[in-house]
Amino acid sequence: MARYARVSTAVGGLAARMAGERYLGLKIDRDAHARELRAALGGLKGPLMKVAQLLATIPEAIPDEYVAELSQLQSNAPSMGWSFVRRRMQAELGHGWEGKFKNFEHEAAAAASLGQVHRATGLDGQRLACKLQYPDMASAVEADLGQLRLILGLFERYDRAISTKRIHEEITERLREELDYEREGQNMALYADILQNETGVHVPVRVPELSTRRLLTMSWLDGKRILEVAEGNRALSEAVAINMFRAWYVPLYRYGVLHGDPHLGNYSACADGSINLMDFGCVRVFKPTFIKAVIDLYRAVQTNDEDLAAEAYRVWGFGELNKEVVGILNIWARFIYEPLLDDRPRLIGQATNGIYGREIAQQVHKELVRVGGVEIPREFVFMDRATLGLGSVFIHLKTELNWHRIFEGLIADFDVETMGKRQAKVLKKNGISGQ
Numbered sequence: 001m002a003r004y005a006r007v008s009t010a011v012g013g014l015a016a017r018m019a020g021e022r023y024l025g026l027k028i029d030r031d032a033h034a035r036e037l038r039a040a041l042g043g044l045k046g047p048l049m050k051v052a053q054l055l056a057t058i059p060e061a062i063p064d065e066y067v068a069e070l071s072q073l074q075s076n077a078p079s080m081g082w083s084f085v086r087r088r089m090q091a092e093l094g095h096g097w098e099g100k101f102k103n104f105e106h107e108a109a110a111a112a113s114l115g116q117v118h119r120a121t122g123l124d125g126q127r128l129a130c131k132l133q134y135p136d137m138a139s140a141v142e143a144d145l146g147q148l149r150l151i152l153g154l155f156e157r158y159d160r161a162i163s164t165k166r167i168h169e170e171i172t173e174r175l176r177e178e179l180d181y182e183r184e185g186q187n188m189a190l191y192a193d194i195l196q197n198e199t200g201v202h203v204p205v206r207v208p209e210l211s212t213r214r215l216l217t218m219s220w221l222d223g224k225r226i227l228e229v230a231e232g233n234r235a236l237s238e239a240v241a242i243n244m245f246r247a248w249y250v251p252l253y254r255y256g257v258l259h260g261d262p263h264l265g266n267y268s269a270c271a272d273g274s275i276n277l278m279d280f281g282c283v284r285v286f287k288p289t290f291i292k293a294v295i296d297l298y299r300a301v302q303t304n305d306e307d308l309a310a311e312a313y314r315v316w317g318f319g320e321l322n323k324e325v326v327g328i329l330n331i332w333a334r335f336i337y338e339p340l341l342d343d344r345p346r347l348i349g350q351a352t353n354g355i356y357g358r359e360i361a362q363q364v365h366k367e368l369v370r371v372g373g374v375e376i377p378r379e380f381v382f383m384d385r386a387t388l389g390l391g392s393v394f395i396h397l398k399t400e401l402n403w404h405r406i407f408e409g410l411i412a413d414f415d416v417e418t419m420g421k422r423q424a425k426v427l428k429k430n431g432i433s434g435q
Contacts, residue, residue: 079111080134085118088132092215100210104130112265114178114281119220127220128207129278131181137214138179145172162368163375166317170378174260178281181216183432187280188218190430191259194251200243200274221276223268230269230397239273241399245406247277248390253295253410256286256423260382262389284382285427288420289315294383295411301330301337309333317377325374328367335360336387340407348394348403 080088085106089097098104101120108116115133122128134140148171152164177183185206192203202221210217223229226244230237244267251257259266259282266279293315300309310326318329339348368374427433 079108079116080132082106084135085116085132088135089130089215092132092212093210101128110265115214120217122207122210126207128210129204129218129220130210131216131218133179133181133214141175141179145175162365163373165375166378167376167381170381174282174284174382177283180213181211182213184279184281185211185216185218186430186432187283190257190283190426190432191251191277191280193426193430194255194257195247195277198243198246198250200239201247202270202274202276204276204278221268221278223270223276225264226267226269226275226393227396228269229271229273234399236273237397237399238401240269240275241394241397241401242406243273243275244390244393245403246410247275248386249407249410252286253291253414254419254422255426256288256291256419258284258286258382258386260284260385262386262393264393282382285423285432286379288416288423290379291419292414292416295414297333298337298340298411301333302341306330317379318374321374324371325368328364328371329374331367332360332364339403341404343402343404345400345402347398347400348391 085108089104093100100123102123102125103121105119107118109119109129110117114137115131118130118132120128120130145168149168152168185208188203188206192205195201195203204218204221207217207219226240230240247267248259248262251259259277259280261279261282263279266277268276268278270276293312296308297312297316299305300312306323306326309330310321310323313321313326313329321329339346
């Protein structure tokens with residue numbers, strides 16, 4: 001009750017202030033209220049904190065003041081105490097659950113928005129990571145998604161540059177999937193299959209006999225924060241950057257599979273520059289025709305082909321757009337693809353006030369307001385999240401690479417039919433349905 005009182009008070013205050021500004025001409029201190037909203041969300045377990053981080057990466061989904069505050073949210077929530085953990089583990093593995101482990105650490109190694117991770121040792125001596133979901137998360141997700149609809153509706157009434165209906169639909173589906181740890185285990189196996197020949201990327205192995213729908217037990221992977229490993233070592237920094245790029249984009253362009261949450265807590269790096277992927281709750285499968293449209297948009301920007309760009313946006317889900325709106329969306333597309341078009345070693349880009357892509361997003365927003373706004377398709381949400389999230393990582397790594405040649409090598413042999421067959425085979429093998 002206290003949890004929702006805090007959020008409802010913050011959201012209710014936002015509604016009242018926005019109404020006063022819009023209808024009564026009263027100016028509100030949005031900087032101050034954005035800080036209040038972040039404070040209300042920041043101490044909560046559950047999806048609202050995760051959603052707030054996501055919204056901060058979608059161009060102009062919410063006003064600048066709120067982006068600056070919400071982008072500071074961290075997923076490192078306080079962990080459950082041992083008595084709580086013991087009851088939760090008994091609920092998942094039954095009485096005598098501790099006898100199924102040689103050792104199970106009482107203190108959580110990490111705590112996030114939906115669950116926490118404990119180190120353990122299997123009876124065979126294998127080092128394990130046990131990801132345990134917080135209690136009643138399904139109820140929290142549904143309640144928080146209702147709050148999210150209200151928040152997005154408030155922002156949209158205030159500023160109609162972006163229609164948020166599809167954004168809410170996409171976030172809703174992905175968050176519900178994240179609650180299913182059996183599905184996440186399937187995603188983990190899927191990525192192990194897809195990345196089996198990528199020696200610079202490591203994926204943990206699920207332990208099925210110690211896993212349930214709300215408990216995911218997997219092999220433990222040693223690693224450190226990527227910036228800690230790469231700092232001051234150019235060769236290691238480049239190795240980490242290339243491995244990160246391939247970990248995200250080999251699955252996307254060869255299998256139509258995207259890891260939609262490049263949050264810093266979802267991977268680590270090893271001393272040799274290889275990386276560990278450790279969270280597979282937010283995985284999106286795209287149709288091969290959509291991936292072709294992503295590549296077509298790249299080619300359209302490369303050759304200034306507005307007709308090809310318009311067709312790519314249509315397949316993305318933007319629908320039929322007039323020439324003026326295509327031109328506005330191309331401002332964003334040029335920003336996203338520009339590092340991939342430049343055939344020379346270079347930085348991926350720069351962050352403005354700590355936010356990658358902020359100035360371009362503001363420019364696009366201004367133009368979209370002028371032409372009456374646009375509805376963002378569902379497919380855009382996590383594509384954009386992954387692109388901006390990885391871009392921010394590369395900026396922090398300060399690596400100068402020829403991104404053009406890396407990307408061209410990845411898409412050089414792309415063929416819709418071949419990819420479709422490859423995708424169908426690997427999804428069937430791992431029991432995952434396509435989109």
